[in-house]
Amino acid sequence: MTGQETLKAGLRGAGLPIQVGPFVVRLRSRLDRIERSVALFYDRQLLPADGTPFADFHITLARSSGLHAVWRPQARFFLDGRSPFRPLPLAHAYPLFEWGLNWCIAQHAHDFLMIHAAVLERDGQALVMPGEPGAGKSTLTAALALSGWRLLSDEFALLSLETGRLVALPRPVSLKNAAIDLIRERYPQAIIGPSSYDTSKGTVAHLKPPDPSIERMDEQARPAWLVFPRFAVGGRDHLEPLAPAEALQRLVGSSFNYSVVGAAGFEAAADLIEQSACLNLEYADLDATLGLLNGLPEGGA
Amino acid sequence: MSVFEEPLELISLSVAHVRAWGESVVVYDQRCGETHVLQPPLTELFQALQEGPMTPTALFEYLEQRYEAAEGELEDAMHAGLTQLRQHYLIQVAPESRSA
Numbered sequence: 001m002t003g004q005e006t007l008k009a010g011l012r013g014a015g016l017p018i019q020v021g022p023f024v025v026r027l028r029s030r031l032d033r034i035e036r037s038v039a040l041f042y043d044r045q046l047l048p049a050d051g052t053p054f055a056d057f058h059i060t061l062a063r064s065s066g067l068h069a070v071w072r073p074q075a076r077f078f079l080d081g082r083s084p085f086r087p088l089p090l091a092h093a094y095p096l097f098e099w100g101l102n103w104c105i106a107q108h109a110h111d112f113l114m115i116h117a118a119v120l121e122r123d124g125q126a127l128v129m130p131g132e133p134g135a136g137k138s139t140l141t142a143a144l145a146l147s148g149w150r151l152l153s154d155e156f157a158l159l160s161l162e163t164g165r166l167v168a169l170p171r172p173v174s175l176k177n178a179a180i181d182l183i184r185e186r187y188p189q190a191i192i193g194p195s196s197y198d199t200s201k202g203t204v205a206h207l208k209p210p211d212p213s214i215e216r217m218d219e220q221a222r223p224a225w226l227v228f229p230r231f232a233v234g235g236r237d238h239l240e241p242l243a244p245a246e247a248l249q250r251l252v253g254s255s256f257n258y259s260v261v262g263a264a265g266f267e268a269a270a271d272l273i274e275q276s277a278c279l280n281l282e283y284a285d286l287d288a289t290l291g292l293l294n295g296l297p298e299g300g301a
Numbered sequence: 302m303s304v305f306e307e308p309l310e311l312i313s314l315s316v317a318h319v320r321a322w323g324e325s326v327v328v329y330d331q332r333c334g335e336t337h338v339l340q341p342p343l344t345e346l347f348q349a350l351q352e353g354p355m356t357p358t359a360l361f362e363y364l365e366q367r368y369e370a371a372e373g374e375l376e377d378a379m380h381a382g383l384t385q386l387r388q389h390y391l392i393q394v395a396p397e398s399r400s401a
């Protein structure tokens with residue numbers, strides 16, 4: 001069987017095991033668009049179906065059944081046979097998989113302090129960028145990942161409660177709206193999948209993680225910089241120091257499970273603050289901002 | 302002893318759950334999962350009580366040595382701070398004085 005046939009057989013059969021950072025996802029789907037997207041984005045992370053007895057998440061993406069599915073086809077997400085979300089238009093099946101996987105991880109992965117943040121690495125040192133939606137985090141993340149930084153995560157920082165280091169969760173970077181063409185034009189080498197239009201986040205397209213992100217996904221990184229970006233049209237591109245106590249409050253405010261992991265979460269977050277240079281970033285111009293981030297001094301705090 | 306003169310002490314806190322950063326002290330209370338960020342003058346009160354139980358009078362003297370403020374203002378600030386620390390359940394009457 002060719003790789004494509006194996007992938008198809010796995011998706012349509014017992015499930016296709018995929019290594020996503022520290023997790024194994026077993027994915028089943030008969031949807032062509034899921035098959036195409038998995039072949040494009042996860043081809044380097046497929047595990048042998050026979051040699052992977054355990055999976056953290058058993059996920060199925062299926063077409064909704066029922067009469068309405070005839071004129072309004074929809075995709076439904078299942079975890080362990082149960083569907084926690086409302087279905088989305090069939091054209092949004094792949095974003096639904098990615099968003100659903102976020103939910104699975106956020107609900108279950110309490111060996112980590114999970115933070116809504118991008119993580120990139122340079123020389124073993126991690127740049128953590130929490131950001132509200134619209135802060136421009138994914139655009140910055142894509143640009144950094146395509147210009148020499150190693151992508152650990154686009155929007156899901158996993159801070160190990162055991163080691164205090166950032167664990168990679170390399171998945172496609174979710175680009176939205178104007179960022180899609182911006183990244184496509186600036187970085188011709190970028191592999192960007194098809195756009196999904198009219199999602200709850202507007203137009204969404206995914207960027208395939210560069211090879212080093214996948215090849216080195218077992219390598220953890222030491223926290224060195226904690227940067228809170230804010231995109232401001234017409235703003236001036238600059239970094240300014242942020243008081244550690246405020247940085248901690250904002251960091252835990254961006255966490256999915258701070259209240260779940262208790263004292264270990266506080267200790268990990270506080271240790272991260274003490275090891276990192278804490279900064280606010282206002283940015284308007286991508287080149288200027290990349291210059292600022294590339295110029296961050298070694299060593300963090 | 303007046304109730305106002307009972308020695309006060311901090312609740313038991315792990316060293317890893319108290320972080321002093323610049324003028325701020327961040328405290329994690331494991332009993333309830335609350336994270337408190339203390340700013341001056343609360344930090345001064347907190348750090349004084351880290352040395353051991355103190356009566357309000359002793360605390361006042363401690364603060365008086367560090368702040369150049371009018372006596373009434375300093376006393377008001379101290380009582381307001383102690384009220385906040387009580388509201389956060391970070392201080393309590395020292396057990397020895399309760400049994401005395």
